[in-house]
Amino acid sequence: MSSSTVRKAPKDPAGPSAPTAAPAPPPPAPALHPPAAVLDAKIPSGALEKKWERHKFESKLINPANRRKYEIIVVGSGLAGASAAASLAEMGYKVKCFCYQDSPRRAHSIAAQGGINAAKNYQNDGDSVFRLFYDTIKGGDFRSREANVYRLAEVSAAIIDQCVAQGVPFAREYGGLLANRSFGGAQVSRTFYARGQTGQQLLLGAYSALCRQIAEGSVTMYPRTEMLDLVLVDGHAKGIVVRDMVTGAITSHAGDCVLLCTGGYGNVFYLSTNAKGCNVTASYRAYKRGALFANPCYTQIHPTCIPQAGEYQSKLTLMSESLRNDGPAKSPRATATITSSASIRALEISRRGTSRRARRRKRAMMAAAWAPAVSASTWTSRTPSSASEKGASASATAISSTCITRSPGKMPTRCRCASIPRCTTPWAASGWTTI
Amino acid sequence: MRIYPAVHYTMGGLWVDYDLMSNIPGLFVLGEANFSDHGANRLGASALMQGLADGYFVIPYTIGNYLAPQMGKRPAANREEFQKAEAEVRERTTRLLGIKGKRTVDHFHRELGRIMWDYCGMARNAKSLDRALKQIPPLREEFWKNVNVPGEGEALNVSLEKAGRVADFLEFGELLCLDALERRESCGGHFREEWQYPDGEARRDDEHFQHVAAWEFTGEGAKPNRQVEPLVFDTVHPSVRSYK
Numbered sequence: 001m002s003s004s005t006v007r008k009a010p011k012d013p014a015g016p017s018a019p020t021a022a023p024a025p026p027p028p029a030p031a032l033h034p035p036a037a038v039l040d041a042k043i044p045s046g047a048l049e050k051k052w053e054r055h056k057f058e059s060k061l062i063n064p065a066n067r068r069k070y071e072i073i074v075v076g077s078g079l080a081g082a083s084a085a086a087s088l089a090e091m092g093y094k095v096k097c098f099c100y101q102d103s104p105r106r107a108h109s110i111a112a113q114g115g116i117n118a119a120k121n122y123q124n125d126g127d128s129v130f131r132l133f134y135d136t137i138k139g140g141d142f143r144s145r146e147a148n149v150y151r152l153a154e155v156s157a158a159i160i161d162q163c164v165a166q167g168v169p170f171a172r173e174y175g176g177l178l179a180n181r182s183f184g185g186a187q188v189s190r191t192f193y194a195r196g197q198t199g200q201q202l203l204l205g206a207y208s209a210l211c212r213q214i215a216e217g218s219v220t221m222y223p224r225t226e227m228l229d230l231v232l233v234d235g236h237a238k239g240i241v242v243r244d245m246v247t248g249a250i251t252s253h254a255g256d257c258v259l260l261c262t263g264g265y266g267n268v269f270y271l272s273t274n275a276k277g278c279n280v281t282a283s284y285r286a287y288k289r290g291a292l293f294a295n296p297c298y299t300q301i302h303p304t305c306i307p308q309a310g311e312y313q314s315k316l317t318l319m320s321e322s323l324r325n326d327g328p329a330k331s332p333r334a335t336a337t338i339t340s341s342a343s344i345r346a347l348e349i350s351r352r353g354t355s356r357r358a359r360r361r362k363r364a365m366m367a368a369a370w371a372p373a374v375s376a377s378t379w380t381s382r383t384p385s386s387a388s389e390k391g392a393s394a395s396a397t398a399i400s401s402t403c404i405t406r407s408p409g410k411m412p413t414r415c416r417c418a419s420i421p422r423c424t425t426p427w428a429a430s431g432w433t434t435i
Numbered sequence: 436m437r438i439y440p441a442v443h444y445t446m447g448g449l450w451v452d453y454d455l456m457s458n459i460p461g462l463f464v465l466g467e468a469n470f471s472d473h474g475a476n477r478l479g480a481s482a483l484m485q486g487l488a489d490g491y492f493v494i495p496y497t498i499g500n501y502l503a504p505q506m507g508k509r510p511a512a513n514r515e516e517f518q519k520a521e522a523e524v525r526e527r528t529t530r531l532l533g534i535k536g537k538r539t540v541d542h543f544h545r546e547l548g549r550i551m552w553d554y555c556g557m558a559r560n561a562k563s564l565d566r567a568l569k570q571i572p573p574l575r576e577e578f579w580k581n582v583n584v585p586g587e588g589e590a591l592n593v594s595l596e597k598a599g600r601v602a603d604f605l606e607f608g609e610l611l612c613l614d615a616l617e618r619r620e621s622c623g624g625h626f627r628e629e630w631q632y633p634d635g636e637a638r639r640d641d642e643h644f645q646h647v648a649a650w651e652f653t654g655e656g657a658k659p660n661r662q663v664e665p666l667v668f669d670t671v672h673p674s675v676r677s678y679k
């Protein structure tokens with residue numbers, strides 16, 4: 001995932017001009033609906049850094065012996081839902097957790113590739129809670145709440161500890177320390193990741209915590225059950241109406257409170273990177289029961305998807321992040337200047353450490369670079385068509401979707417384009433894909 | 436190499452307070468479903484952070500504020516309110532199954548998607564949003580007259596599931612466009628063509644729109660009510676955000 005948002009090209013391409021030189025935009029017309037009421041977010045008073053700590057202290061506690069008397073309804077079992085259900089059950093509450101998927105493991109959090117930010121400053125590159133807070137506020141174009149964002153930055157470090165304790169296999173350096181990368185244009189390296197499967201691994205962690213509570217009997221799991229309405233009793237959310245997606249039975253569940261962890265509404269655009277099942281129904285039903293829907297026009301568009309192939313395509317798929325910037329697993333360069341025997345040894349080790357697969361792939365790529373353009377495909381290749389037709393054709397066919405550019409006599413640079421027809425761009429490699 | 440943009444994440448969501456509770460007491464909203472942390476644009480690798488922060492570290496502390504005085508107030512699931520809500524859901528299901536029209540659910544979803552993407556996609560302007568707001572209600576009307584949901588309610592029925600969701604999208608899409616129309620500024624993921632600098636960067640209007648717009652449902656067919664939560668910046672000072 002990435003933060004980038006695509007917008008239309010500037011209408012006036014008169015070179016880079018200072019934003020201050022802009023003519024005044026049309027003045028906003030009076031609001032169609034004048035603000036009826038000012039909402040109170042109940043932000044605790046006091047210094048920004050102390051708000052959450054103080055709020056935790058001032059929040060009401062419930063005696064452990066009494067917690068089992070409460071029943072909490074959690075709708076959704078992605079990262080937010082599974083982690084909330086597991087945490088609350090661990091504390092002693094009775095939890096009912098609902099998801100429309102066959103299993104909580106099928107929640108769409110699983111598709112997140114990029115990583116998870118945390119202000120750990122492991123890289124000693126100037127990161128801090130305040131910097132993560134500042135970046136998030138600024139990245140959000142100054143349209144989020146300071147107090148909420150500061151709290152998010154504050155607890156971010158604990159998330160990593162929690163997940164490591166659960167066994168989430170975050171990437172590590174050779175020495176065993178957790179690895180970080182810079183992501184989404186951040187100036188510091190604060191993103192923890194587990195290859196291209198961060199969402200999946202985090203979900204498995206939350207899922208295993210949830211399963212433990214299911215086995216204990218403190219969470220009752222209702223898979224393939226879709227929430228279709230929210231029930232208010234005397235103005236309080238006290239239950240939901242659900243449909244069993246297998247039998248079609250419509251039933252109600254009562255609880256002391258309801259947690260909606262039902263994800264976003266990107267599928268209103270039909271084509272999106274969301275799973276086909278992602279929907280707005282739970283949120284929208286709550287809205288129709290009186291919950292306020294905030295800022296629905298804030299939607300994020302990712303610039304690098306695999307293009308739509310036809311009218312009947314039902315969803316879009318992201319390209320690997322490694323095509324965009326910080327690709328993992330680049331082939332080791334053999335041309336490094338070696339100055340000492342120690343570094344030669346280190347290089348030897350690192351070569352041995354590089355997976356055999358990577359080296360095999362490299363060899364296959366080199367062979368392909370000299371192979372003729374495969375006639376069945378419409379790739380444009382600068383590769384001379386006379387070159388070693390017999391020798392390398394087998395491997396060339398095997399990776400016929402390899403888009404190649406090369407400079408004669410040098411090791412070719414290339415990128416592998418995942419099943420995109422008519423790639424005619426001699427696109428310089430910016431990394432290997434992880435597809 | 437050809438690339439194509441795609442809707443990926445939605446920063447908006449149900450309004451919540453600092454405790455992650457919506458304006459309905461007892462209704463908490465976590466993760467992407469709420470609106471609270473990403474403002475107008477989410478940073479890479481922050482979605483997972485927010486989902487887990489809400490679930491592991493925020494809600495366990497804040498839920499007590501609501502629950503403590505609620506001890507023993509859990510209603511029975513056969514109360515009148517539940518029966519009424521159930522009856523409404525059944526009625527809606529029966530209605531969807533009874534239309535027996537000519538078009539599939541996916542047809543309407545695709546049509547809605549086309550309107551949303553063409554008129555309220557990467558860049559929006561008042562004219563395109565007006566057009567969307569004019570085209571969605573007839574589409575919704577046609578959906579309720581001409582959708583074909585095969586099968587029955589008392590069994591596995593994927594079309595029925597989709598139909599219920601698309602019916603909600605057909606209403607929600609209108610709300611999204613209305614919000615986009617009323618936010619007369621560009622910020623983060625919301626780009627209004629009328630508000631840009633000459634070099635194409637987003638032009639915020641802090642004076643008029645430094646607030647959260649929260650929409651209140653006021654009845655079928657009625658225009659929702661726009662409520663406002665002003666955003667106060669004590670620590671950081673809003674500056675021009677450049678994507679260059």
